[in-house]
Amino acid sequence: MTDLTKWPRLLVTGEPVTREQANEILIRTDGLDPCINDQAWERTIKALAAEFGRPPAFDYGRLNGNPDAWREHYAADEAWRASMGILDLHYLGNARIASSWLGGPHGWCDWDGRIGCSNYNIGKWPTTEEVTEEWQAIAAAFPYLTLHAQLVTDEGEGEVAATWAVQGGKAALVEPIERIAEVHDDVAGMAFGLMFNAHRERGVSVARLREALAQVASHQSGEAS
Template identity: 65%
Template structure:
């Protein structure tokens, strides 16, 4: 079995998608466990999603599951996007962006994924979004090791393929991330409220 190590770096390059396709991807691959220090934004998003909260402010699991069922949110452990809200130092992140860009090289997944687990998630993503065309790699030891696995996603299918080289350069702009934190320019919000409403309305039709 290929050892992916504890926190392998995810690299993705792919063909851009349309605005409508990005809306669908980013709602249906959003993390099911959204955490942010921006409580106002978190409350706003939960209210928009129709997700109730308990007396401690935690999402009610029944209403959260109802939202996931209604919009077909995939159950992803390693490959979820966090483009709506994220407490990560670098802010919102993921392999798809709201402008339709498909690609990433600046964050790790984990902990301790297996090739089989990640393959299953790419298969679920490919089946849900057959218009996606991309290649993905995992590089061991937070991007400082070797290419452990490469996937090709196209026409609703996923396959493990032999790498022909590293598909993207590792991006680690920690200084800029830290500066954003200390200067107050960093935000945990990844999308405007209007765009989020647009995406939900599109998927509800």
């Protein structure tokens, strides 16, 4: 099997999903731990998550006299993430809430329900087995997804290294086929955003993010009961 190389380009095409399905995907496939330059947006994201039970940001002053405070905070945060059904993804997560990447928020699902991407790489050094496991976790979590995905070597300049099919709650490697999408790099758009868009790291409105968090919290709570 072809080596995926250090930064393979992700190509995805698929059937669109509903608004509610997009909400679920984009909350549960986002790490919800933004590391961005837009500190106001980062604080807003954390405050919104706190509305739905996430522990507030850790107060390092608590470490005085309580060396276990950080461990307790981490355990509480992990419990909240589990309650929301957030997937542990290293390569295939969506970053549609916030991203410091030059191109801004990105992912294989968008808030309007579109499924597809061709403009960013994953990395570093993923293995076919790791990516397969992540597509399987995604397929099981969102059985309504129908898509094909590929990884193209050398940041999109090489060959199709692997192709996956996702449908009916299952994901599997399939026989290699021609590229399902053209590699797209909007260098001019990225440069424009960097220079002229102060909010380029923001991918969603406060109202829509609150809607999505409320929906997922309610749905996951209903499943748990």
